Amino acid sequence: QVQLQESGPGLVKPSETLSLTCAVSGYSISSGYYWGWIRQPPGKGLEWIGSIYHSGSTYYNPSLKSRVTISVDTSKNQFSLKLSSVTAADTAVYYCARYRIEMASNWFDPWGQGTLVTVSS
Amino acid sequence: SYELTQPPSVSVSPGQTARITCSGDALPKQYAYWYQQKPGQAPVLVIYKDSERPSGIPERFSGSSSGTTVTLTISGVQAEDEADYYCQSADSSGTYQGVVFGGGTKLTVL
Numbered sequence: 001q002v003q004l005q006e007s008g009p010g011l012v013k014p015s016e017t018l019s020l021t022c023a024v025s026g027y028s029i030s031s032g033y034y035w036g037w038i039r040q041p042p043g044k045g046l047e048w049i050g051s052i053y054h055s056g057s058t059y060y061n062p063s064l065k066s067r068v069t070i071s072v073d074t075s076k077n078q079f080s081l082k083l084s085s086v087t088a089a090d091t092a093v094y095y096c097a098r099y100r101i102e103m104a105s106n107w108f109d110p111w112g113q114g115t116l117v118t119v120s121s
Numbered sequence: 122s123y124e125l126t127q128p129p130s131v132s133v134s135p136g137q138t139a140r141i142t143c144s145g146d147a148l149p150k151q152y153a154y155w156y157q158q159k160p161g162q163a164p165v166l167v168i169y170k171d172s173e174r175p176s177g178i179p180e181r182f183s184g185s186s187s188g189t190t191v192t193l194t195i196s197g198v199q200a201e202d203e204a205d206y207y208c209q210s211a212d213s214s215g216t217y218q219g220v221v222f223g224g225g226t227k228l229t230v231l
Contacts, residue, residue, distance in 0.1 A: 036220075045207065045223075045225045046164065046207055046225070048220035048221070061219070061220075062122075063122075095163055105169070105170050106220065108156075108166070108209070108220075111163040111164055112163065113163050
């Protein structure tokens with residue numbers, strides 16, 4: 001059973017870089033699948049941030065692409081998110097999830113429990 | 122940019138049928154997926170590829186597609202089904218590299 005767990009600072013100062021890690025258990029990242037990050041501002045809907053394949057190829061939301069870097073560390077069975085130049089608008093619960101791409105289909109399952117990141121001085 | 126449109130809210134009484142719609146121009150060519158999110162919890166996949174139900178999801182959850190609209194149907198709604206529901210699909214590029222979510226629908230069980 002695949003499980004994902006996000007970790008990282010819960011408070012980031014404006015203009016700094018948000019860094020989160022997603023540890024995967026029950027499955028070896030190097031075996032395949034894509035992996036993704038999604039965020040949810042308080043009281044709002046879901047926003048896809050980006051996805052990465054175990055080989056390292058990435059896809060990013062065009063609206064965030066200039067500030068986002070997603071990387072994978074197969075030796076630690078985890079993948080990471082970096083979001084630079086953050087503002088209060090980046091305050092959100094950040095989720096990691098396995099991202100399945102098959103013929104003509106793509107979806108997230110399962111999801112991590114999420115971690116709240118607040119951007120404030 | 123491509124958007125998926127959902128009604129902000131749907132209300133039903135226990136035992137009735139709830140229908141939540143999601144509209145998008147590319148849906149005739151792309152599958153849609155549905156997630157249930159209860160307060161303080163992560164989203165859970167309840168329908169994939171328009172109408173497939175993952176293991177462990179109750180049979181009262183079903184999905185359908187017609188033209189530019191997909192529908193999540195919950196038959197015999199129970200109090201525990203009160204949650205936010207989000208649809209998701211690929212972006213309109215057709216490459217399945219990008220993802221778009223609907224704005225979400227709050228299901229209230231009266």
